[in-house]
Each structure stands twice: as structure tokens, then as C-alpha cells.
Amino acid sequence: MPEGPSILLMKEELLPFAGQKIISVSGNARIELQWLQGKKLSEIKSLGKQLFLVCEVIVVRIHLLLFGSYSVNEKTKSDKSLRLCLQFKEGSIYFYTCSVKLHDLAFLDTLPWEADVLSDNWLPAQARKKLKALQNTMVCDALLNQDIFAGVGNIIKNEVLFRIGVHPESIVSELPDKKLTLLIKEARQYSFDFLNWKRDFVLKQHWLVHTRKTCPKCGTTLTKKYTGKTHRRSFFCTTDQQLYDKHN
DNA sequence: TGCCATGTTAAACT
């Protein structure tokens, strides 16, 4: 569920509830549920992997983490996993096993909206600037940095690096400018491809390297390795993805 | 059945 495109799809599905009044609130999230009671769900926003339910002066931040899920109108999981349920006149929304936090409205102003790769607010120049400031950082870690590429997750990371022919352990500062441009461009482009494939339930079949065994380009065995400071799985082809480090 | 994974945060370390 959890990469940026999936959150965007969730937002789309919840959009019909925007403008409606919250009739009742329940769930085991450790927040003051009663603050939401009777409030209007005035707006739904998203930034990367985070969803924001703006309820007049209070903002509910939902993050699905690794295992979170949601449902609309019908409760599909146990009480134990139900973190938050908002009931409206014409239906309900349910969030399970996710992080739920309350913030005031001003909190939204502190967020890096320009980092959201799927948003109209996306500023590639800003991403480039942040990348240029990185010292000794591997591209695999840079792509997962939510302050630079909000919404990019491990799948997108692996697929983007294969598309642009860059080894995940490459050092950002060693990338030629052309590659850096491509990296920034594909982080957004692949996220949109992910979004469309996910919407059509054909995402997995489009994975070229993620969880795959052989390189679709040259047929050699792909490498699977936990890379970078994030220690996340990387799938890559040592033939088709060039390593840029201080030695070459 | 045990392992592992589309993620993040906080505690525990050097």
C-alpha cells in the first residue's frame, strides 16, 4: 500500500467525503478522538506517503507505514487493528494499523510541499539543490529521502535506478549532471507510471528489477543487496547499471 | 511455518 502513488489513490477514494461533517469518531489511535467529533472534514491533502485530513482547525495525519490499510463504508478488519473510523451521514472511512497524529493547521505550513514528486508543487530545481548539498551519500539513500523525493519508496527506487542505468551504491556527488537530471526526472515519471499501473491493478507485472531474478536487458543474474544507510533491498544489474564513485 | 517486506521513529550505542 504505502508508496506515494498508493496514497494519492487513497486520497482520490476519500475525496467524496470532503466537505462532510464527522458524525462520530472511534478507533484505538492514541489521540484525543473527541476533538474531531462534529467537525467538518474540510479538505484532504497528501504529501508523499502522508495523508492529511483537515478538519477545520485540526489536522489528522495518517501514515500507513509498512502494513497500514484503509477501507470505505465497510469495516474489513478487526477492532484491534482499527486505529481510526470517521462516520459521516453518507458513509464511513476506516484506517487500520497506521500512525495517526493530530496537529494544528500551522503544521501544514512547515512541510516541504515542493518535494512531493507527484504534485503540481514539485520543484525539480529544489531537489537538485538538496542533492548537490549531500556529502558522501549513496543514490539509493538519496532517493528514499522524503525531504527530497517525498513519496518515493523502495520499489520506485529500484525501478528508477534501473531505468537510468545507475548503480544504487553510486555516490550522488559523483553523478554526471546529465545523470542527476535524469534521476530527478525519472523519480517523478516512474511515480506516475506506478500510479497508473496501480490504478489498473497491473503494477507488479511492470517491475523490471524489483524482486526479479534476471536482467530484462542483458539476461544476466540481477544482484540483490541491502544497500546504503537505509539498508533496504536493492535489485540491480551490474552490467547495465554503472557505479559512480570516487574511483571512477 | 517461519521469514520477510512498498516504512518510520525512538532508544541505545559510539
Added chain:
DNA sequence: GAGTTTAACATGGC
């Protein structure tokens, strides 16, 4: 204090 590593959390698929 900084930068880092580890632990914790929790569910479903293979």
C-alpha cells in the same frame, strides 16, 4: 552532542 546502529511496531503473502 553528533552521527550511527538497533529495536520496535504490526500484517499478510509466500
